[in-house]
Amino acid sequence: MTIRITGIRKSFKQQDVLRGIDLTIQAGEFVSFIGHSGCGKSTLLNIVGGLTKPDSGSVLVNGQPVTAPGPDRAMVFQNYSLLPWLSLLANVRVAVREARPDWKRERVDEMTERYLTAVSLWEHRNKRPGQVSGGMAQRAAVARAFAVGPRTLLLDEPFGALDALTRSRLQQQLIELWGHESETETVLMVTHGLDEAILLADRIVVMSNPPYQSIRTIIGVPIPRPRHRTTIGHHPAYDEIQQQLVDLLIADHVEELAGAAA
């Protein structure tokens, strides 16, 4: 699944949020998006997901223009978005059944069980989202996205609300699921964590607010896989990438502060 994004523009009430995005993502790639709050990361992801229409430009998935959401592109939302009256199990099962009407019941149940187990929620499957911690709800949302067997996964800060320990465990699970235990090849992931971006991504897309272009830079991460969070820091490229990211984000931030003060 190659995703080809060309000339995407989007504004909300005079505010030019996406100012011409061009980006091609190869099948099998893991791409992270990083940037300050409000620079349009969620908006871009929603456009790729087919939830938001761009003002201009196009998104092609394997040459086909995206016009609506589809089971080939599952999303995990910034605020997990489970249906509060359904158990975790039902949240996953209903989503799979609806997204994959052609699947037999056994297949639906099997996928539901497989991914709820993969995120260690099988014992808690009968609880409702309100009865579990934020981290568990987040994991259920991840399981739901994987269980529909999407070729592309769109993750909007999926681990944002988690404590460091849970987050690193989920990152590991995500790598494993993406690596070989699922049909998912391509991942687009918005994150605020520099470490997380370097650990997971093949390329990091740094996005900016005006006056810069929406895509400030794209940084490749030439660190071989399998990567592990405890050892990745020793790789010679790690510090350099991290420094690059910090510089870009801080520079942006300083400029913003200066702009606000003026």
Place this chain on the structure above:
Amino acid sequence: MTTTSLEAVIVPRKRGGGRILKQLKGFGWMLVGLAVFLALWQFAASGEESVPTPLDAATTLGELWSDPFANSTNDKGIGLHLYISLQRVFLGFAAAAVVGITLGLLMGAIRPVWQAMNPIVQVLRPVSPLAWFPIWLYIIKDAGVSAVVVVFITALWPTLINTAAGAAAIPRDQRNVAKVFRFGPLAYLWHVLIPNALPLIITGLRLSMGIGWMVIIAAEMLSGNSGIGYFVWNSYNALELDKVVAAIVCIGVIGLALDAVLLRISRRVTLEEVRS
């Protein structure tokens, strides 16, 4: 478990004592209110011979309920009249609930349906339901059925409007989930639309029931020969105002009971939602 059983032994006795005292106090104030009310009534009624005093009303109430389901040709018991009225209200209310919830969900979920129906609803809603009565009476010819239809029309609007409002306010997250996972109409209805709209649906039903119980009396007063409204009007024509007052008491008590039932349901539903 052990703590709960401990509590069960120790705490309730203490708290129970306090609660009984509190309830007694509340009851006392209720009696005071009632006494003042009755005294004012007595005072107002004492000037005029034909206006019943509280004692007259109580006596009549007792007489009426000594044989409430009497059913001779020109003397039907008050229980029978109430039963007939309740039946009509339930019929009209049930029809209004079915139609109101269905149309309300459609209006709330589908924008063009809202745009098509909202103007009509807004114009028809403030029309007194009794204004329809001649039309129905002319078409249907039967006063009882016409009264049911009047209840239906009256009870329709609160349920319809509240349901539509509930169904229109689906959180964006949930709409997005439904889109990304491509929920079919049934799944959307069952897992998104109805659970979101449910508290407002119940509120609407409660309003509908209250207003339906009010309007049935008026409709029965206008025409027909049965129902509590007819009973009131008939008693007035016979200048038996004590019966009118006794009927008013019954109407009030039943209205209160109907509301209490729906309030209970609505509390349960809201609790469920909060718990989830």
